[in-house]
Amino acid sequence: MKVSLFVTCLIDMFQSDVGRDTVELLEHLGCEVDFPEGQTCCGQPAYNSGYLKESMESMKHMINVFQDSEYVVTPSGSCGTMFHEYPNIFAGDAEWEPKAIELANKTYELTQFIVEVLKVExxxxxxxxxxxxxxxxxxxxxxxxxxxxxxxxxxxxxxxxxxxxxxxxxxxxxxxxxxxxxxxxxxxxxxxxxxxxxxxxxxxxxxxxxxxxxxxxxxxxxxxxxxxxxxxxxxxxxx
Amino acid sequence: MGMKIGTAAFKERVDQGLSDSFMRGAVSAAQGRLRDGRLNAAEELGNWEDWRSHGEEIRKHTLEHLDYYLEMLVDNVSKRGGHVFFAQTAEEANEYITNVVKKKGAKKIVKSKSMVTEEISMNEALEKIGCDVVESDLGEWILQVDDHDPPSHIVAPALHKNKEQIRDVFRDKLGYKNSEKPEELALFAREQLREEFLAAEVGITGCNFAIADSGTVTLVTNEGNARMATTLPKTQITVMGMERIVPSWEEMEVLVSLLTRAAVGQKLTSYITALTGPKGEGDVDGPEEFHLVVVDNGRSKILGTEFQEALHCIRCAACINVCPVYRHVGGHSYGSIYPGPIGAVLSPLLGGYDDYKELPYASTLCAACTEACPVKIPLHELLIKHRQKIVEKEGKAPVFESLSMKAFRMGTASPTMYNIGSKLAPKMMKPFVKEDKIANGPGPLKNWTSIRDFPAPSNERFRDWFKNREKEESKS
Structure with missing residues (x-):
């Protein structure tokens, strides 16, 4: 199974070992892991602080980065939740709402992915x-x-x-x-x-x-x- | 008192709350009890999520057709011989109420619990014309006896006090001589209040739900004080926020089922009092004259905005009972009679950002409030909407913050900028790293490291590790 890793900016910069563990774990479970290099941050820091415009630019960027992914897996419940919020944030936007829904539908938190998709306990x-x-x-x-x-x-x-x-x-x-x-x-x-x-x-x-x-x-x-x-x-x- | 409590700045209020260990002990114990109670009652009822959705639909429908149902309510109250007054402001409401009281020549007024009368400072207005206004809800009465200590919770106003403190208030102010046992305290309060009920000429109540198609006001209590206040005095005035309305008894039943469970974990409270107009011919008790005062006081400005759902609130305080911030700072820290998550949403709407701009930020957005709300108000989302408003429309965000958010946009909307930034950050932080952590951070990190360590940036970013690994793999 092909999996795109959304590593999150915190793990990328401060806890890279968690990112490595995630890759090794997914590979151990038989997944082929890729890392779309353009990824940055889900936009949550700006969005939750009330900076909607600023955050929407990073969201659009992330939607594009993961456009071709089959599954997006992230070792963060909170950043994963943010991807799932995108459809609400872009609600009514003819261009971005469908893309946001597509991303949300294929995004899983790591443990959720293992149990629900890989069916491994x-x-x-x-x-x-x-x-x-x-x-x-x-x-x-x-x-x-x-x-x-x-x-x-x-x-x-x-x-x-x-x-x-x-x-x-x-x-x-x-x-x-x-x-x-x-x-x-x-x-x-x-x-x-x-x-x-x-x-x-x-x-x-x-x-x-x-x-x-x-x-x-x-x-x-x-x-x-x-x-x-x-x-x-x-x-x-x-x- | 009005909606605003005191004049201290937010930080000062919070400091005071955090250093009050009695209050924090009382609040965390109460939160535990009330949360467990709600969860048990919800489970016992079954299909709690369906009930919540039904409650949400009812509130949504009612608020979307508020003008229609208010008109229906007015018609039906009038048909039953009651008087209705629409007050656009607190002043208009108080003027009407004081005029009714003056006409009756009343001096003694007994009240059952009501948040909206706190909001409009009704007690003060009545005291100004020489009336003696007695609170009959036990919690409210304790606060009144304690030199008008403000409420810290919308259902249990004296939640911040423990039983020993209540004993002391009774002892110091009223010469109480018994122990801190709740039964003895309650018995004492009952004896004192009974006299007040018998002497009162006017009874004033709040309103949990006004039923539009019958012109009925309903009151939900455990102490029976609302029933006393509506049956003994000859004149009754009910004050309601304009959103406190349901179409019919059928919807009232759903909302009461949600309210009592969400508020106190009960299937039903000891008393649900329903009163339709003044005493009719042949009725043994009830008021001879009935007035309903419908208060706007800023509510209609919320209608039709992104904050309309805040008006769905049925004042159960479930959000307050689960809020981890409220747990530590207590109700008074919010500077409003409406504390906790719903207070942080409602207070800036009713009282403006100047007084309440910090409240939307006094939340971790953990969504415990949204999860607990029996009518599914997305409270944490409304807090984010307040933040958006403060940033975009009010221009009240700190300059440093808007600059960092501009930098955030540059750094996250483009991979090149992210790359430069995330490579640069570790280098800039390096001088501050000792033993693999930062204990004394610069700039925005200072507030973080004032109480906790910050991790040193990884020696190699994840993305570099991944790239190198791919390279190695392709070599081999």
């Missing part, structure tokens, strides 16, 4: 550790992907899984919120870190680089002995 990974999972808001509420990451994690050999208390509460990232309202964000992320600690997990797993940068950054600042790991990395572990 055990990727053959193994990682001996105690882990908990952060359910990111856009992925669960807007994209509606709730079970896929848990299904895959539960089949990772050696991984002892504990549910995160109050998992429904946002970690306080919220894109520009994290810098605009950093005082509020601090209290939100602190509560999240307290909950992670309460699970006694060695690893916090998540499917969104933004949330993980936020929670991980706070964990690192406060010196907690918890490793933060993207789900692609967990699923690509063969320890």
């Amino acid at each position: 055990d990727v053959g990974a193994s990682l001996p550790a105690r882990a908990t999972y952060h359910t990111s808001c856009h992925m669960t509420r807007l994209l509606g992907v709730k079970e896929a990451p848990l299904t895959l994690l539960k089949n990772v050999k050696g991984l002892e899984f504990t549910e995160l208390p109050d998992k429904h509460n946002c970690c306080g990232f919220g894109g520009t919120f994290s810098v605009k309202m950093s005082q509020i964000s601090e209290h939100m992320v602190d509560e999240k870190v307290r909950h992670v600690e309460s699970t006694k997990a060695d690893i916090l797993v998540g499917a969104d680089a933004g949330c993980l940068m936020n929670i991980g950054g706070r964990i690192s600042r406060t010196g907690k002995p918890i490793e933060v790991m993207h789900i692609a990395t967990v699923l690509n572990s063969r320890k």
Whole structure:
């Protein structure tokens, strides 16, 4: 199966190892992965800040970049959600709405793609550790992907899984919120870190680089002995 | 009091909220209870998503035909001998209400819970003409006794207080001598309020739903205070926001089913009071005179705009009960009697951006509000629409932000610019990297690194790794 990777700008620049894990994982599952080189950012930072015009230019660009792809797979629930928002944003635009719908229809978050399209529930990974999972808001509420990451994690050999208390509460990232309202964000992320600690997990797993940068950054600042790991990395572990 | 609470700047209010550990404890505990209650009640009902869609359709239809249903309501209230007044502004509403009270020569007024009367500062207007206005909703009454502490939640106005604090208010202000047990506190309040009900000459209520085709106003309470306020005093005035209307009893039943479950996790509240006009011939109780005041106060300006769905709100506070920002800052931080996600949408619409421009940004757009709303208002999307308005039409965005967004457009709409930018960024950040992280970021990163570390850029961008790998593969 041919898959185009939408790696997201955060992973491209700050967590390139997550991108590598995603490629290796998909290839391990028999996919042929290509990386349309023109890709930039889904436009979410500008869109969510109210800069509609600015964001629409990046959206149009991304629509063009992935025009010929059969499947678009992304290791980010939030950026994947953004592609799924494009049809609403271009609603009524005769030229771009159909293209936006086409892109949305073929875009999958990584774990969603593995479970729903590849029909795989055990990727053959193994990682001996105690882990908990952060359910990111856009992925669960807007994209509606709730079970896929848990299904895959539960089949990772050696991984002892504990549910995160109050998992429904946002970690306080919220894109520009994290810098605009950093005082509020601090209290939100602190509560999240307290909950992670309460699970006694060695690893916090998540499917969104933004949330993980936020929670991980706070964990690192406060010196907690918890490793933060993207789900692609967990699923690509063969320890 | 009006819609606006206090004069402190947003940041100051938030600081105050964040440092109030009593309030935060009370709020997070209440959020847990109310959220669980709503989810259980929804599950018990079954087909919750269908109910929500039905609720959404009803609200959408009603608001699209608001003029038609308001006219029907007026006709039916009038037929039953009630008086209806349309108030375009808060001042017009208060003038009408104070005139009714003056004509009756009334001094003692008992109120059941109403947000719209808070919004129009009705109590102050009545106090100005020498009336004693007593709140009869327990939460509202606690706040009134506590020197008019503003409400922090639209359903549970005293949510920010715990039982010990309520005991202290009663003790300090009213000489209460018993414990902080809720039963004892409630008994004390009941004894005090019973006297007020018996003495009141005018009862004033809000309105959950006005039923257009019968001219009925309905009130949803758990304490029964609205029933007391509508049966004992000789004159009743009901004040409603102009959108608080349903076509018929059939739609009212759907919305009440959604309201009580979404608000407090109950199948039904203890009391649903429905009142159609004044006391008729042969009726044992009910008011002799009935006035319905329909308040616009900025609502009609919202009709027909991209924000019309904000008027679909049935004031259940489900969005507030799940909001992770509200959880930490509390209701007073919003500076409006309408806090939380719906408050962040509604307050700038009713009160303007000058006072409320920060509220649309006081959200991570996590969409917990949108998911919880029983009539499917896309709250987080409306917050984005506010941001668009602030940026494009109001020109109120910070200069630095608009510059960075222009840079964003250049960097993301063209792969060449993205390439240059994403190659350059790591080099520029390099001086700040220590032990694989940035603890003291420059410029816009400063606010990030004030509380958390920022990752050092990857040594090799993903795209470079991928390209090199392809090259190697083609060689071999």
